[in-house]
Amino acid sequence: MNRFETLLRFGIVASMSIVACFIIQSTGNATPIVADIQIAPAATSTRIRLISSEPFELSAFVLTNPDRLVLEGPAINFQLSPERENPIGPIASYRYGAMSPERSRIIFDLAQPVLPSELTTTPSLNGGAYSISLYLTTADRQSFDRSAQATNTAKLRPPTQSEPSAPSIADSRPLIVIDPGHGGNDLGATGVNGLFEKDVVLAFARALAKKIEAEGLCRVMLTRDQDIFIPLDDRVKFARQHGAAVFLSIHGDTIASNTDVRGATVYIGDDKSSDAEAAKVAEYENKADSNGSIVTAPADTTVADILGDLTLRETRTRSSLLARELVTRIADTAHLNHNPLRAAGFRVLRAFDIPAALIEIGYMSSKPDLDQFSSPEWTDRMTSRIADALNDFLHPSRAEIPAQSPAAQP
Numbered sequence: 184m185n186r187f188e189t190l191l192r193f194g195i196v197a198s199m200s201i202v203a204c205f206i207i208q209s210t211g212n213a214t215p216i217v218a219d220i221q222i223a224p225a226a227t228s229t230r231i232r233l234i235s236s237e238p239f240e241l242s243a244f245v246l247t248n249p250d251r252l253v254l255e256g257p258a259i260n261f262q263l264s265p266e267r268e269n270p271i272g273p274i275a276s277y278r279y280g281a282m283s284p285e286r287s288r289i290i291f292d293l294a295q296p297v298l299p300s301e302l303t304t305t306p307s308l309n310g311g312a313y314s315i316s317l318y319l320t321t322a323d324r325q326s327f328d329r330s331a332q333a334t335n336t337a338k339l340r341p342p343t344q345s346e347p348s349a350p351s352i353a354d355s356r357p358l359i360v361i362d363p364g365h366g367g368n369d370l371g372a373t374g375v376n377g378l379f380e381k382d383v384v385l386a387f388a389r390a391l392a393k394k395i396e397a398e399g400l401c402r403v404m405l406t407r408d409q410d411i412f413i414p415l416d417d418r419v420k421f422a423r424q425h426g427a428a429v430f431l432s433i434h435g436d437t438i439a440s441n442t443d444v445r446g447a448t449v450y451i452g453d454d455k456s457s458d459a460e461a462a463k464v465a466e467y468e469n470k471a472d473s474n475g476s477i478v479t480a481p482a483d484t485t486v487a488d489i490l491g492d493l494t495l496r497e498t499r500t501r502s503s504l505l506a507r508e509l510v511t512r513i514a515d516t517a518h519l520n521h522n523p524l525r526a527a528g529f530r531v532l533r534a535f536d537i538p539a540a541l542i543e544i545g546y547m548s549s550k551p552d553l554d555q556f557s558s559p560e561w562t563d564r565m566t567s568r569i570a571d572a573l574n575d576f577l578h579p580s581r582a583e584i585p586a587q588s589p590a591a592q593p
C-alpha cells in the first residue's frame with residue numbers, strides 16, 4: 184500500500200495557531216516540480232492547491248506589514264505560468280522563488296486576514312502528481328497579528344518538528360540592533376565645533392536604546408557601546424548572529440563645501456543609488472574600515488550568494504517600509520533633508536535577510552544641526568519618534584491604537 188495514500192491532516196484551531204507547520208514525508212531526494220497553483224475561494228474557507236511531482240515538507244505562516252501568507256518548503260522546481268496578479272478571494276497576488284539552494288517559498292499577498300488551518304496531501308487519481316491542499320480560514324485582525332508576531336519570534340526559520348514547540352521562557356520580543364557608526368581610530372566626520380561624529384552617534388544611539396528599553400516592546404543591542412573600532416562587515420554579522428528583526432545604523436552627515444545644508448536623511452541599501460549625493464555618502468561611509476586602520480577585505484558576498492532573489496526582494500520591501508515609517512515619524516521633529524528618503528550601496532546595510540536602514544541624524548558641517556545634537560530636548564524628541572517608528576514597524580497592530588502612542592502627544 185502506498186503510504187502517501189494516507190491523508191495527513193493536522194487540524195489547527197485558528198485562534199491557537201502560532202506558526203502552523205505541516206510535515207509531509209518525502210519520498211527521497213528528487214526535487215519536486217510544482218506545475219500548478221490553484222486558488223479556490225469559498226465563504227468560510229479558501230483552498231490553495233499545489234500540484235506537485237513529489238510530496239514535500241511544507242510550513243505555512245503569516246507575516247504582517249504588508250499581510251502575507253508564506254509557504255516554505257525544500258528546493259522546488261517551479262514550472263508555472265507567469266505569476267498571478269489578479270486577486271482571488273483573500274489572495275491579492277502571489278510570487279515564488281528560491282530562498283537559498285535548499286529552501287523555496289511561495290508568498291501570497293493577502294487582501295484580508297486569513298490563517299492556515301489544515302493541510303492535506305493526496306496522490307492524484309490518475310497517478311503521478313500529488314495534490315497538496317492548504318485550507319485558509321478567515322481570521323480577525325488580532326488573531327492574525329498574534330500569529331504573525333509568533334512567526335517573527337520564530338525568526339522565520341523552517342520548523343524542525345511537526346508540532347509548534349512549547350512556549351519558550353526566553354525573551355521573545357523582537358530584537359533591534361542599533362549601530363553607532365565609526366569609533367576608535369575611525370573618527371567619522373569632524374564638526375565645526377571640533378566634535379567627532381563617532382562620539383555624537385554613540386551618545387545618540389545610547390539615548391535611543393534607553394528609550395526603546397523603557398517602552399518595553401522590543402529588545403535592543405548596540406554593535407558598539409564604547410569608543411572602539413568595529414569593521415563594517417562585523418556589524419552586519421553581529422546583527423545576523425543575534426537574530427535581529429531590524430538593523431538601524433546611526434551616522435552624522437557632512438558637506439564641507441556648503442555649511443548651510445542641514446537635516447536628517449534616511450537611507451536604505453541598494454545596488455543602485457537613488458542619486459549622486461546618496462552615492463557619495465555611501466562611498467564616504469564605506470571608507471570606515473580604512474579609516475579604522477584595517478585592511479578592507481572584499482565585500483562579504485557569502486550572504487548574498489546563499490540567499491535567493493526572493494529573500495532580497497522581500498527584505499528590500501520591508502526596509503523601504505521601515506525607512507518610510509522613520510521619515511514620517513521624525514518629520515515633525517527633525518529638520519529633514521530636502522530629499523529625506525534615499526538609497527545607496529552602504530556596506531553596513533548588506534544583511535540581505537534583515538530589514539535595515541541608516542539614519543544620518545543631521546550634518547556635522549551645520550552649526551544648527553550640531554546645536555541640536557547637544558540639546559537634551561531635541562535628543563529626547565528625536566529618539567522618541569525613532570523608537571515609535573521601530574515599535575510600529577515591528578508591532579503593526581500597535582500603530583492602530585493611537586492612545587498608546589506617545590507620538591500622539593505634542
Ligand SMILES: [Zn+2]
Pocket residue numbers: 364365371372380434435468
Ligand atoms: Zn558616518
